[in-house]
Amino acid sequence: MNICFIxxxxxxxxxxxxxxxxxxxxxxxxVVEINAENRTRLQAQFGVHTMDSLAKGVTGSDIIVLxxxxxxxxxxxxxxxxxxxxxxxxxxxxxxxxxxxARWADSQAVVxxxxxTPALIQSGMTGLYALPAVxxxxxxxxQDILAAVGETLWLEDEAMLDAVTAISGSGPAxxxxxxxxxxxxxxxxxxxxxxxxxxxxxxxxGASKLAASSEEDASxxxxxxxxxxxxxxxxxxxxxxxxxxEHIVEAAKAAADRAKEMGDELGALQ
Ligand SMILES: NC(=O)C1=CN([C@@H]2O[C@H](COP(=O)(O)OP(=O)(O)OC[C@H]3O[C@@H](n4cnc5c(N)ncnc54)[C@H](O)[C@@H]3O)[C@@H](O)[C@H]2O)C=CC1
Ligand SMILES: O=C(O)[C@@H]1CCC=N1
Numbered sequence: 001m002n003i004c005f006i007x008x009x010x011x012x013x014x015x016x017x018x019x020x021x022x023x024x025x026x027x028x029x030x031v032v033e034i035n036a037e038n039r040t041r042l043q044a045q046f047g048v049h050t051m052d053s054l055a056k057g058v059t060g061s062d063i064i065v066l067x068x069x070x071x072x073x074x075x076x077x078x079x080x081x082x083x084x085x086x087x088x089x090x091x092x093x094x095x096x097x098x099x100x101x102a103r104w105a106d107s108q109a110v111v112x113x114x115x116x117t118p119a120l121i122q123s124g125m126t127g128l129y130a131l132p133a134v135x136x137x138x139x140x141x142x143q144d145i146l147a148a149v150g151e152t153l154w155l156e157d158e159a160m161l162d163a164v165t166a167i168s169g170s171g172p173a174x175x176x177x178x179x180x181x182x183x184x185x186x187x188x189x190x191x192x193x194x195x196x197x198x199x200x201x202x203x204x205x206g207a208s209k210l211a212a213s214s215e216e217d218a219s220x221x222x223x224x225x226x227x228x229x230x231x232x233x234x235x236x237x238x239x240x241x242x243x244x245x246e247h248i249v250e251a252a253k254a255a256a257d258r259a260k261e262m263g264d265e266l267g268a269l270q
Contacts, residue, residue: 001028001141004061006076007068008033008042008050011092014120015065016046018149022122032057058083063141066091066101070262074269077104088138090145094165095262097158098131108133111142114161114169115149124150125171127164129157162263166255174248179204 003024005012008031016029026047032054033039039050051057054076058064064084068076070093080089081104090111091101098112108131115126126146130139139154146152155161179200186196211218226232239245 001063001144002030002061003028003063003065003145004030004032004057005065005067006032006054006057006080007066007072008035008038009067011115011117011119012065012067013042013045014117014124015067015092015115015145015149016042016048018119018122018124019145020046022148024148030057030061054079055083058087061087063088063090063145065145066093068093070094070096070266073101074104074266077101081106088134088141090142094169095162095259095266097263097267098129100263100267102131109138110134111139112158112161113142113146114164115146116168116172118172119149122149125168126150126152127155127161127168128152129155129161159260162256162259165259166252170252170255174251175204
């Protein structure tokens with residue numbers, strides 16, 4: 001299975017790094033990237049073959065992963081229309097609907113996926129949606145690539161991919177934001193930046209692993225930390241008074257709305 005990435009930026013790099021770590025061979029992967037600096041970085045970091053010509057990258061590829069920005073996708077897909085011959089297209093662009101991509105690329109063999117950057121360490125989460133014309137074998141190819149870098153969730157309703165984008169696609173940024181805030185708190189309480197980083201990261205890792213390995217709901221695990229009239233209770237009361245949970249829900253809703261808005265705006269282009 002030969003795979004061509006078009007666009008070799010942040011998300012393509014995370015996917016490529018994760019795939020190589022899981023046993024894919026660098027010789028299976030071509031990357032079409034217009035930026036020369038990025039091509040040099042990709043070659044040095046992953047040993048993959050890079051090029052700036054779409055035609056060269058696509059030749060001999062079974063699967064094409066579209067990893068450019070949503071605003072760049074239409075032009076690229078329209079160029080691809082003359083170059084492809086039944087290869088599976090996997091788009092990871094936020095918001096862009098499969099029907100629009102199928103129209104631009106003049107192909108029905110299209111899967112829309114929403115991965116996330118922890119794919120780099122095979123700890124990703126990807127939502128997937130396939131057009132009805134995608135064969136079972138092609139669905140399996142998409143599954144093989146994305147399952148290599150983490151968990152997958154196939155959706156029956158494409159609109160739910162905007163929600164996946166808001167939760168797991170953008171989600172790592174929310175978690176990093178919380179880690180940053182914890183580090184700031186630790187520094188304010190007197191720790192060096194290094195110790196603040198250690199304390200915050202170990203706490204996130206430990207709590208995440210505990211939540212993932214437990215049958216209990218997060219609310220139950222939270223209650224076990226929270227002694228009556230103790231320190232945690234004081235912190236959680238402060239968070240509740242500041243409506244932290246509601247703000248997080250609102251933020252994720254804003255992300256989902258933005259995904260839909262991008263789909264509407266960019267999909268309206270012929
Ligand atoms: N960064 C993230 O966490 C996630 C991003 N995505 C999606 O992945 C896509 C890429 O996002 P990033 O990697 O963050 O962006 P990025 O800007 O890091 O990467 C895009 C790359 O495409 C290249 N490029 C632009 N036009 C090109 C063309 N015509 N031919 C070849 N290369 C071209 C750019 O030089 C750049 O290196 C977006 O559509 C985004 O919605 C999806 C999930 C998560
Ligand atoms: O911010 C974005 O638009 C992309 C999609 C999900 C994560 N990054």
